[in-house]
Amino acid sequence: MSKKILVWFRNDLRLHDNEMLVEALAKSDEILPVFCFDPRQFEPTSYQTIKTGSIRTKFLIESVKGLREALQALGGDILIVQGKPEEVLPELVNQYEIAEVYHHREVASEETEVSTLVEDLLWKQKVNLRHFIGHTLYNKEDLPFPIKDIPDVFAQFKKKTERDAIVKPCFVTPQQISFVNVEAWGDLPTLDQLAINENIEAITTQDEIIGGENEALTHLHEFLHTGEGMALSNTSLKKNTIISKLSAWLALGCLSPREVYWKMKDAEANYGLKPYFNQIILGLLWRDYFRFMFKKYGNTFFKPKGFSLQPNKKYDLDTPLLNAWKSGNTAQPLVNSLMIELNTTGYLSNAARQLVATYLVYELNIKWVYGAAYFEEKLIDYAPASNWGNWANLAGVGNDLRLTTSFDFQKLVKIVDPKGIYTQELRA
Numbered sequence: 001m002s003k004k005i006l007v008w009f010r011n012d013l014r015l016h017d018n019e020m021l022v023e024a025l026a027k028s029d030e031i032l033p034v035f036c037f038d039p040r041q042f043e044p045t046s047y048q049t050i051k052t053g054s055i056r057t058k059f060l061i062e063s064v065k066g067l068r069e070a071l072q073a074l075g076g077d078i079l080i081v082q083g084k085p086e087e088v089l090p091e092l093v094n095q096y097e098i099a100e101v102y103h104h105r106e107v108a109s110e111e112t113e114v115s116t117l118v119e120d121l122l123w124k125q126k127v128n129l130r131h132f133i134g135h136t137l138y139n140k141e142d143l144p145f146p147i148k149d150i151p152d153v154f155a156q157f158k159k160k161t162e163r164d165a166i167v168k169p170c171f172v173t174p175q176q177i178s179f180v181n182v183e184a185w186g187d188l189p190t191l192d193q194l195a196i197n198e199n200i201e202a203i204t205t206q207d208e209i210i211g212g213e214n215e216a217l218t219h220l221h222e223f224l225h226t227g228e229g230m231a232l233s234n235t236s237l238k239k240n241t242i243i244s245k246l247s248a249w250l251a252l253g254c255l256s257p258r259e260v261y262w263k264m265k266d267a268e269a270n271y272g273l274k275p276y277f278n279q280i281i282l283g284l285l286w287r288d289y290f291r292f293m294f295k296k297y298g299n300t301f302f303k304p305k306g307f308s309l310q311p312n313k314k315y316d317l318d319t320p321l322l323n324a325w326k327s328g329n330t331a332q333p334l335v336n337s338l339m340i341e342l343n344t345t346g347y348l349s350n351a352a353r354q355l356v357a358t359y360l361v362y363e364l365n366i367k368w369v370y371g372a373a374y375f376e377e378k379l380i381d382y383a384p385a386s387n388w389g390n391w392a393n394l395a396g397v398g399n400d401l402r403l404t405t406s407f408d409f410q411k412l413v414k415i416v417d418p419k420g421i422y423t424q425e426l427r428a
């Protein structure tokens with residue numbers, strides 16, 4: 001009997017640099033690619049937000065569609081299911097006589113709990129769930145320290161990792177795949193089937209960041225070799241003026257961080273080192289850092305008190321002010337403009353995120369977790385470790401206490417609005 005492996009795609013929606021897929025192909029005769037639209041991802045939260053808002057839902061549908069098209073080009077497809085993985089996968093294992101299930105393990109609690117549930121149920125069927133960890137630039141096993149000893153201070157993590165660890169080459173993109181025979185591969189859900197309570201009309205024109213591996217690779221290429229990227233050969237450009245906008249593709253795994261790194265090294269060989277290359281590598285290191293910190297500390301980042309040893313800070317429970325912040329109706333025109341940008345595009349630059357978050361926490365004195373939950377709903381690039389890790393640091397309850405002193409609202413206003421356009425509006 002031929003050996004069949006079920007490849008459970010999650011936040012790894014790509015064919016390039018995908019160790020899980022390469023391994024599954026090496027160890028099987030046929031694979032069954034599966035993606036589950038888990039209903040829990042689209043539910044309301046206890047913070048009066050929705051876990052996944054329309055902008056990211058749309059991006060997710062596009063990304064799965066992109067993967068489907070790539071697999072169809074190789075003569076197969078991906079089975080699309082709406083349901084909880086722990087209910088869906090054991091059934092598929094039975095139905096298709098699957099020998100093993102492969103997946104990428106995540107670091108945040110809800111995602112790892114789903115893995116554990118699936119693993120326990122498969123175990124009863126005597127089927128192994130194999131874990132891969134493929135989301136970071138540096139592999140966990142290549143770090144110069146075990147997870148429990150990773151420095152909490154970002155600067156130390158960066159210094160030691162860059163000095164003592166290497167970035168592995170990318171895994172080769174498969175050119176041939178044998179697929180399990182499936183009668184009906186299932187339809188992609190539509191946006192209005194998944195997105196609840198939202199004005200879908202308002203976002204459907206925001207097509208700038210489109211989901212999928214092809215879109216990601218094209219964007220990366222253009223950024224590095226044409227237009228904006230090349231225009232940045234001007235070394236006088238200041239920090240925070242360059243944004244790659246790669247984050248959404250990185251978050252869903254349409255793009256691998258190693259692919260970004262090696263493509264950047266190629267570009268560097270052609271054009272020389274550009275200041276923005278270092279900034280992107282720095283961003284990827286921050287991304288790794290938060291993922292490893294989540295692995296080290298688990299749920300602490302989701303708690304309002306975080307890592308703080310101080311008594312609980314007193315916040316105001318002012319719902320109208322929180323709602324004004326969300327909808328861009330505060331007394332601060334710059335904050336308003338940025339919140340409207342977030343609500344309509346799902347994207348803000350790092351400095352802009354820091355600015356609106358600092359305003360919520362330090363000027364409006366509202367509990368940071370409400371802001372983090374709102375970002376979770378709205379961001380097109382939401383990633384649990386990056387979002388909750390950055391928010392916790394900004395609110396002064398992160399694990400690297402050195403980071404918390406840099407969030408000064410007026411300083412951030414000068415970075416985001418250097419010409420003072422919004423400040424003038426405030427005075428007018």
Ligand SMILES: Cc1cc2nc3c(=O)[nH]c(=O)nc-3n(C[C@H](O)[C@H](O)[C@H](O)COP(=O)(O)OP(=O)(O)OC[C@H]3O[C@@H](n4cnc5c(N)ncnc54)[C@H](O)[C@@H]3O)c2cc1C
Pocket residue numbers: 242243244245246247248250251279280281282283284285286287288290348349350351353354357375379381382383384386387388390391394
């Ligand atoms: C309050 C707050 C919440 C945030 N939430 C998220 C989130 O949910 N998802 C997310 O990807 N980023 C988050 N960030 C980090 C950062 O703002 C975005 O990654 C960045 O703005 C994306 O733009 P870019 O792709 O042009 O980044 P670039 O500057 O081009 O950086 C390249 C890549 O590095 C990563 N990166 C850069 N900065 C950071 C950082 N500080 N922390 C973690 N990763 C980083 C991103 O994947 C990014 O695409 C948050 C920052 C703040 C202050």
